[in-house]
Amino acid sequence: MKTIRILLSCILTGAILIFGIKPALAFCGFYVAKADSSLYNQASQVIIARDEQRTVLTMSNDYQGEVKDFAMVVPVPVVLKEEQVHIGESKILERLDGFSAPRLVEYFDEDPCQPQYMMEDRARQSVALPQSAPMAKKAEAELGVTIEEQFSVGEYDILILSAKESDGLETWLIQNDYKIPQGAKELLQPYIKQNLKFFVAKVNLEEFDTNGFEKLRPISIAFESPKFMLPIRLGMMNANGDQDLLVYLLSPKGKVELTNYRTVKMPSDRDIPQFIKEDFKDFYTAMFQKTYEEENKQVAFLEYAWDMGSCDPCSAEPLNQEELKQAGVFWLDSNNFNNRWGGSNVFITRLHVRYSRDKFPEDLKFQSTSDRNLFQGRYVIRHPYEGEFSCKAGKEYKKSVLDRQESEAKILANLTGWKLKDIRDRINFVEAEPIQWWENLWN
Amino acid sequence: MLLKDARITQIIFLGLFLLLGVSTRDWTIQSNLILVVMSSCLITQWILSSVVEYSKLREEDSFTNLSSKLNILITPKVLTSLRSALITSLGLCLLLRSNNPQTMAIAGCFAISSKFLFRHHNKHFFNPANFGIIAALTLTNDAWVSPGQWGTDWWYILLFLGLGGVVLKQVGRWDTSIAFLLSYGGLEAARNFWLGWSWDVWQHQFMSGSLLLFALFMLTDPRSIPNSIKGRWIWSMAIAFSTFILQHYFYLSTAIFWSLFIVSPMTMLLDMVWNAPRFNWKAVQWTIDN
Numbered sequence: 004m005k006t007i008r009i010l011l012s013c014i015l016t017g018a019i020l021i022f023g024i025k026p027a028l029a030f031c032g033f034y035v036a037k038a039d040s041s042l043y044n045q046a047s048q049v050i051i052a053r054d055e056q057r058t059v060l061t062m063s064n065d066y067q068g069e070v071k072d073f074a075m076v077v078p079v080p081v082v083l084k085e086e087q088v089h090i091g092e093s094k095i096l097e098r099l100d101g102f103s104a105p106r107l108v109e110y111f112d113e114d115p116c117q118p119q120y121m122m123e124d125r126a127r128q129s130v131a132l133p134q135s136a137p138m139a140k141k142a143e144a145e146l147g148v149t150i151e152e153q154f155s156v157g158e159y160d161i162l163i164l165s166a167k168e169s170d171g172l173e174t175w176l177i178q179n180d181y182k183i184p185q186g187a188k189e190l191l192q193p194y195i196k197q198n199l200k201f202f203v204a205k206v207n208l209e210e211f212d213t214n215g216f217e218k219l220r221p222i223s224i225a226f227e228s229p230k231f232m233l234p235i236r237l238g239m240m241n242a243n244g245d246q247d248l249l250v251y252l253l254s255p256k257g258k259v260e261l262t263n264y265r266t267v268k269m270p271s272d273r274d275i276p277q278f279i280k281e282d283f284k285d286f287y288t289a290m291f292q293k294t295y296e297e298e299n300k301q302v303a304f305l306e307y308a309w310d311m312g313s314c315d316p317c318s319a320e321p322l323n324q325e326e327l328k329q330a331g332v333f334w335l336d337s338n339n340f341n342n343r344w345g346g347s348n349v350f351i352t353r354l355h356v357r358y359s360r361d362k363f364p365e366d367l368k369f370q371s372t373s374d375r376n377l378f379q380g381r382y383v384i385r386h387p388y389e390g391e392f393s394c395k396a397g398k399e400y401k402k403s404v405l406d407r408q409e410s411e412a413k414i415l416a417n418l419t420g421w422k423l424k425d426i427r428d429r430i431n432f433v434e435a436e437p438i439q440w441w442e443n444l445w446n
Numbered sequence: 447m448l449l450k451d452a453r454i455t456q457i458i459f460l461g462l463f464l465l466l467g468v469s470t471r472d473w474t475i476q477s478n479l480i481l482v483v484m485s486s487c488l489i490t491q492w493i494l495s496s497v498v499e500y501s502k503l504r505e506e507d508s509f510t511n512l513s514s515k516l517n518i519l520i521t522p523k524v525l526t527s528l529r530s531a532l533i534t535s536l537g538l539c540l541l542l543r544s545n546n547p548q549t550m551a552i553a554g555c556f557a558i559s560s561k562f563l564f565r566h567h568n569k570h571f572f573n574p575a576n577f578g579i580i581a582a583l584t585l586t587n588d589a590w591v592s593p594g595q596w597g598t599d600w601w602y603i604l605l606f607l608g609l610g611g612v613v614l615k616q617v618g619r620w621d622t623s624i625a626f627l628l629s630y631g632g633l634e635a636a637r638n639f640w641l642g643w644s645w646d647v648w649q650h651q652f653m654s655g656s657l658l659l660f661a662l663f664m665l666t667d668p669r670s671i672p673n674s675i676k677g678r679w680i681w682s683m684a685i686a687f688s689t690f691i692l693q694h695y696f697y698l699s700t701a702i703f704w705s706l707f708i709v710s711p712m713t714m715l716l717d718m719v720w721n722a723p724r725f726n727w728k729a730v731q732w733t734i735d736n
Contacts, residue, residue: 169642193641229697262699263650265597268472302597364646370699373588374474374545 047246048096048221049233052253052331053371056227059331063096063221073219074181074205076237078194080228082151082163083202089223090157095329096221099251101319103307103353105269105380107283108316112388115400146171151200157220158211164201166191172201181205190236223331233367235358245300245359250367252352253332258308258374259352263365265302266354269380270294270418276411277384278429286382289419291355301362304355308378312347316381350375387433401435408432452616452668453529459609460536460663466602467540471595475539482547484535486554491531494562495524530574530669531558537575537664541656541703542582544589549582553589556581571713573667573706580707583700593699596655603653610662619666621675625682626661633690660702670713673723677716684709 050061062077143150147167154161166172169192176183181203194201204222233250252259260266270290279286294304314321324335332349356367387404408430416423464480467473499518518524534557542553557578561570564577582589596602614620631652638648651657665671665682672678685705692701 189642189644193643196641231697260592260594262593263654265471265594299599361646364644364650368699370590370593372543372590372592374543374590376474376545 046249047238048100048249048251050096050099050223050251050253050330051233051259051369052333053231053259054255054334056229057225057333058228058231059223059225059333061091061096061221061223061331063093063219070206070211070219071208074203076176076181077202078199078234078237079163079202079224079226080199080230081226082165082200083224083226084152085154085156087225088154088156088161089225090159091221091223091329093218093220095326096251098319098322098326099330099351099353100249102314102317102322103251103309103351104318105271105287105306105382106316106318107280107382107384109280109384109386111386112400112404114388114390114392115396116392116394143175146175148172148175155207155210156222158207158214159204159222160207162201162203164203166195166201169195176203187237194234194237225331225333231369231371233369235356235363235366239358239360245357248356248358250352250354250356251330252354252369252371253311253327253330254350254352254371255334255348256371256373257350258305258376259354259369259371260305261303261354261367262370263368264363265298266305267294267298267302268305268378269355271378271380272383273414273418274383274385274407274411275415275418276408276426276430277386278431279382279415280384283382286415286419287380289421291357293418293420295357299362300357300359303367304357305352305378306355306380307351307353308374308376309351310347310375310377311349311351398436398438401433402438404433405435451529452613453533455616456533456613456663457529457536459613460533460540462609463606463659464536464539467595471597473592473595474543474545476545479544479547479550480539482550483538483542483554484532486551487531487535487538487558488528490555490558491528492519492524494558495527498562499524530561534558534574534578538578540659541575541591541664542579542589543592544582544586546586546588549586549589552585553578553582556585566714567717569713569717570670572710573664573670576664576703576706576710579700579703583703591700591703593654593656596659598650598653598655600653602655603658606655606658606662610658614662614666617666617668619668619671619678622666622671622678622682623661625679626665626686629683630657630661630686630689633686637690637694657702665706670710672713672716672720674716674720677713677720681709681712681716684712 048063050059052059052061062075148171149165150162151165152161152163164172164175166175169188172191172195173183173188176187191201202224206219235248238246238248275286291304311321311327322330327335327349335348356363385407388400392398392400412423412426412430415421415426468475496518499521500515503518535554538550538553538557542550544550544553557574560572560577561574564570564572579589579591583591610623611620614623631648634651635648638645665685672681685702688705688708689701692698692704698704
């Protein structure tokens with residue numbers, strides 16, 4: 004009887020935990036509009052290079068609106084001085100993206116009638132890579148807002164603010180023409196209470212025009228803090244629905260994982276039909292969406308975990324020391340590029356987080372581990388041999404190709420949720436004659 | 447009946463969690479590492495409990511020949527103690543992560559050895575698996591724990607609560623889990639309220655599978671925690687408080703394990719203040735049999 008009571012109370016507690024508390028309404032971005040404009044940041048990219056408590060954080064997003072309207076507010080753990088802020092080049096994000104992106108590899112079958120002398124791996128390198136789409140009035144003192152630092156770096160005018168009350172900060176931002184989404188106050192409050200500062204940047208149009216920049220360059224900040232986290236809640240203020248975030252984590256130790264959400268590997272090393280060569284982007288997007296839904300939309304996906312000194316197969320050349328420095332890797336000097344295990348001193352983890360307000364209530368918290376197991380999103384297409392067959396083994400080979408094509412179709416349907424019939428229609432099945440049972444008897 | 451020994455129930459449940467973790471949560475633990483942990487725990491337990499039995503017999507001076515010495519190795523007392531070692535090894539497999547067999551072996555050996563080394567009035571006060579985890583985290587540089595590994599799926603939460611309830615009913619230590627969860631949940635709720643986060647943040651923290659597994663299966667080891675109910679309440683609350691501090695002011699992702707480690711020696715003090723009969727696996731079995 005007692006057991007039943009305990010079980011019942013457990014189930015009841017569970018039910019209250021799950022259903023009793025309704026999530027608050029959705030919000031949105033890292034980035035805040037300075038005026039009304041269609042500014043939805045659907046894909047942000049962030050590089051975090053971290054060793055011990057030292058961090059270099061590089062932020063970039065695919066900001067689509069008018070440059071004059073751009074502004075961003077990011078909670079930061081410490082007051083940053085001018086020297087701690089650096090404007091980098093978007094190219095470094097493209098390089099990291101290209102190096103770590105999920106890859107398609109292709110293999111060509113050998114002629115089954117020719118003896119094979121060596122097991123040469125004829126893997127050709129990837130064709131398509133889904134590259135991610137690349138802030139007088141009341142006085143400050145009265146509002147409890149302090150401008151801790153004020154400076155310009157590159158095309159940005161930067162302010163480091165500290166605030167006592169979220170009301171004051173909100174008023175200050177509004178008075179200074181930053182268009183704050185409604186409800187921002189509630190979201191700013193917890194950061195103020197945790198004694199975080201606010202990194203506020205807008206574009207200096209004069210500087211931007213003089214230098215002829217085409218798009219906004221990423222901002223890097225360097226600081227020392229025991230907090231290894233990324234604030235995403237503010238980021239949910241100016242976007243609709245789900246947002247994609249790619250985080251490239253660089254560590255001297257090994258893989259980085261989330262501590263308050265699960266980190267799940269993307270399905271990898273699957274054989275898929277040949278036609279995906281032309282549709283790799285669609286394939287990956289569909290597979291990502293399906294896997295994301297299957298995991299109940301509340302996990303971070305691991306897309307790549309690799310030593311920066313090598314790649315196999317390479318979707319792009321590994322980054323050289325200069326590029327790694329641009330990415331924020333500060334612990335390198337020419338003497339210690341290689342570590343004692345023979346690998347390089349930099350390990351990259353690529354996490355893909357698709358988040359929405361209801362499934363990701365907390366900011367992302369990370370930890371670096373010493374896990375140096377390699378992982379990559381790798382998908383394989385195998386081209387059948389297309390020449391003439393001069394032997395009997397050719398017939399058996401054709402049958403095996405037919406079976407393989409059938410299994411590839413099923414794998415693809417399973418990964419993407421596409422209809423098996425549609426997939427079959429697009430596959431160029433080989434014509435295989437049936438092998439009669441007596442054929443192998445009197446060879 | 448075998449199942450009447452709470453240790454067997456615990457072994458079955460922990461084994462099931464390990465199977466679920468490896469098959470559905472894509473954990474990185476490899477089968478060879480599971481073998482290393484198990485063998486290091488079992489061998490250490492076998493040797494050390496045999497040594498203890500041997501020294502007892504020598505005091506009594508009741509044996510003379512080699513065969514009676516060797517018989518110690520297969521006495522029922524020595525062999526049944528292996529059940530506890532198996533629980534410890536399953537606990538380590540569920541929580542500790544490393545790719546190095548040596549690190550896992552160190553964790554296993556230290557975990558079991560702690561039971562024989564740190565004793566007060568014939569009772570060990572460190573949770574063996576927790577001691578093994580702390581040993582691996584401090585003595586090696588390639589061990590880690592993954593607090594996010596279970597996620598926050600309701601299915602797992604109910605499974606842990608249900609099966610945890612069964613074991614706790616058997617050993618009679620549910621008060622410890624309740625005290626911990628109430629005080630830790632309370633502290634988190636207060637912080638959440640002070641910060642002004644919405645309640646789904648608290649819900650998300652509280653639904654962590656790792657937190658519940660810790661509260662229901664690790665915190666409740668009847669052999670190492672205080673004997674009296676009052677003692678256990680204070681002990682659990684101390685762990686909840688230090689977890690809260692280490693997590694939010696020192697940003698330690700391994701806060702729960704460090705807290706249990708730091709607070710464990712308090713058991714001695716609490717047992718001195720509040721006297722209560724010591725937990726005995728056999729006593730439980732006897733009670734159930736009758």
